[in-house]
Amino acid sequence: MRLHIPVSLRWSDLDAYQHVNNVEMFGLLQEARITAFWKHDDAEEPWPTAVIETGPGAPSHTFVAHQEIEYLRPLAYTRTPVRVELWIGKIGGASLDVCYELHDGAPRFERLAPTTGDEPYVRAVTTIVLVDAGTGKPRRISAEERTAWEGIVEEPLKFRRR
Amino acid sequence: MRLHIPVSLRWSDLDAYQHVNNVEMFGLLQEARITAFWKHDDAEEPWPTAVIETGPGAPSHTFVAHQEIEYLRPLAYTRTPVRVELWIGKIGGASLDVCYELHDGAPRFERLAPTTGDEPYVRAVTTIVLVDAGTGKPRRISAEERTAWEGIVEEPLKFRRR
Amino acid sequence: MRLHIPVSLRWSDLDAYQHVNNVEMFGLLQEARITAFWKHDDAEEPWPTAVIETGPGAPSHTFVAHQEIEYLRPLAYTRTPVRVELWIGKIGGASLDVCYELHDGAPRFERLAPTTGDEPYVRAVTTIVLVDAGTGKPRRISAEERTAWEGIVEEPLKFRRR
Amino acid sequence: MRLHIPVSLRWSDLDAYQHVNNVEMFGLLQEARITAFWKHDDAEEPWPTAVIETGPGAPSHTFVAHQEIEYLRPLAYTRTPVRVELWIGKIGGASLDVCYELHDGAPRFERLAPTTGDEPYVRAVTTIVLVDAGTGKPRRISAEERTAWEGIVEEPLKFRRR
Structure with a gap:
């Protein structure tokens, strides 16, 4: 299963070619990832995956180690929030590969739903590493985290162009 | 009466001081203004004020001529979209003063509702000029536009600090 | 006299109308202000005004209280950095009004030079308040700071449109 | 050989963790790529690779098809512009792989110089496709373009983490 996360576009995401800029796409995916994985007092109901406590004083934070993206078609401005399908392609010892499609x-x-199978605008993977806030070093993913996340583990995304 | 417009924050709106950056505040207000005033095919139901057609081929666009803002207290990241109260402080011949409070x-x-009267985070005014897309010159505000907007005309915002 | 501060545009400062977006103008002015007023280890030679130490552990930081801007003509992308003329329109007890013209x-x-008197793209004023990092409260501007800044005090900027 | 391109950081590139945000890294690389490849009236002297005419009326533009990045260490704010080493890892029929290291x-x-061999902050590759502005379709890379670019063709960048 995948998380289906709404993300609002901003008119300012457009560049001079009047489409969402290629850099901003990573911004949209970043917001989806934060929605999925960060605990936040303000959330009405937490997302299933939201087990990483962040912010000043929190025991952990995350480090983005690697990203890859494929742009399939241009995205124009729309008022209806786009839908980011997000799943985990791989859980390592201290890292996880977060996969996305933007629809x-x-x-x-x-x-929480299966994919629609529609052609996405972009497909991407971010490798994030969990870091102990005290030591600044990578830390092991806990059993609690693995359990929270296992419902959204799917096949890793494969790119057409390499 | 005022429009009450939800605007989603992004974690990337924060600066290194961990609050929404003073520049980004204008970005949030810009998105609220676009929601209020631009017709868009994609909108489920138009906002009461949405009478300006924009985009390639549209007969009009707008030019931001002047802005003023007062920052009253810092805004931290929140998942619940903030509420921008938006009204028109003055309709001129070819321009209008859009007033905002961010709550x-x-x-x-x-x-569409009266103000709650709560202390806002920021208060601001943008003077926008309507421009004829063909000539690039300011153009008169039409009777249709005045009618559409009159329900949200209120006293202009006054700033404490000058 | 005024500081003449080069600021590099980015292609991403353009919006879908292919000019530097009105919000980004505040971003450009923010960078000029930081160049002028913040001490930074990395600077080859400090700007005359650079007497505020910032960053983690620094004794002070600043709070933006108010901003006003007037847009006179659209700015297209250019590789040559723009020139921000920056001066102080007023020094208060704990605040100062930073004036700018973008050329x-x-x-x-x-x-450090007088103005060229050319027509600027934008004219703006930011009121910044000096804050004691320990207490979070406004703090008095010191005699050392007044001395450092007096060479760039000029008449406050006046706006055409109010 | 590689192009060595200076790119100015902005304080606003920092996120709430006080380092240049992972998304902004793509913004910095985008500005370096535009400097290298776009002809622009405003440039004092063109970069060796600058043979793609862009802008309204230009015969070509480019489409970003794929990007990959590896983050090796965090980048703090600095006033000295960073140096982007840029080279071409592969020239295809209608596309090219632009490789970068940020130092x-x-x-x-x-x-134009060889690499220093220092440890970079990030390493990345962008695949750009050349598009005929009239038809909107990919177009063949010309002999003139190949000649202009051959001096900066080097081994493609290899990523540690896949």
């Missing part, structure tokens, strides 16, 4: 949104959708 | 959001709120 | 750049220019 | 800058450096 057209809809007024409402389920938080 | 804490809530899961749901009315689109 | 076309040139390959080389003096750091 | 500490220096007050002055040569535009």
Whole structure:
């Protein structure tokens, strides 16, 4: 299963070619990843994966180690938030590969669902490393975290172009 | 009456001091203004004020001529979209003064409502000029536009610090 | 006299209308202000005004309280850094009004010079408040700071449109 | 040989962790790529590779098809522009792989030089496709372009983490 996360576009995401800029795509995916993985007091109900406590005083934070993205078609400005399908392609000892597809949104959708199989605008993978806030060093992923995440582990994304 | 417009924060709106950056505040207000005033095919239902057609081929666009802002207290990251109260302080011949207050959001709120009177994070005014897309010159505000906007005309915002 | 500060544009400062976005203008001015007022280890030679130590552990930081801007003409992308003329319009007890005009750049220019008197792209004022990092409260501007800044005090900027 | 391109950081590139944000890294590389490959009236002297005419009315533009990046260590704010080493890892029929390493800058450096071999902050590759502005379709890379670029063709960058 995948998380289906709405992310609002901003008109300022457009570049001079009047499409969402290639750099901003990583910004949209970053916001989806934060929604999925960070605990936050302000959230009405937590996302299933939200087990990493962050912020000043929190025991952990994350470090982005690697990213890869494939742009399949241009995205114009839309008021309906786009839908980021997010899943975990691999859980390592201290890292995880977060996979995404960015799709057209809809007024409402389920938080946890299979893919629609539609052609996405972009497909991407981010490798994040969990870091102990005290030591600044990578730290082991806990059993609690693995359990929280196992429901959204799927086949890793494969890119067409290498 | 005022429009109450939800705007989603992004974690990337924070600066190194861990609050929404003073520049980004204008970005949030820009998104609220676009929501209020631009017609867009994609909108489920238009906002009451949305009478300016924009985009390639549209007869009009707008030019930001002047802005003023007052920062009252710092805004931390929140998942609940903030609420921008937006009204028109003055309609001129070819320009209008858009006033805003940025407040804490809530899961749901009315689109058109009086102010709550709460202390805002920022208060701001943008003077926008309507421009004829063909000539690139300012153009008169139409009777249709005045009618569409009159329900959200209120006293202009006054700043404490000058 | 005014500081003449070069600021590099980025292509990403353009919006879908292919000009530097009105919000980004505040970003450019923010970078000029930081160049002028922040001490930084990395600077080859400090700017005359650079007396505020910042960063973790520094005794002070600043808070932006108010901003006002007037847009006079659109700015297209250019590789030559633009020139921000920066001066102080007023020094208060704990605050100062930083005035700016944004002009076309040139390959080389003096750091401290009178205005050229050319028509700027934008004119703006930022009121910044000096804050004691320990207490989080505004703190008095010191005699040392007044001395450092007096050479760039000029008449406050006046706006056409109010 | 590689191009050595200075890119100015902005304080706003920092995120709440006080380092240049992982998304902004792509923004910095985008600016370096534009410097290298776009002809621009405003440039004092063109970069060796600058043979793609862009902008309204230009015969070509480019489309970013794929990007990959590896983050090796965090980058703090610095006033000295960083140095992007840029080379071409592969020239295809209608596309090219632009490789980059982001390094500490220096007050002055040569535009065309071998690598210093220092440990970079990030290493990345962008695949760009050349597009005919009239048809919107990919177009063949010309002999003139190949000649202009051959001096900066080097071994493609290899990533540690896959």
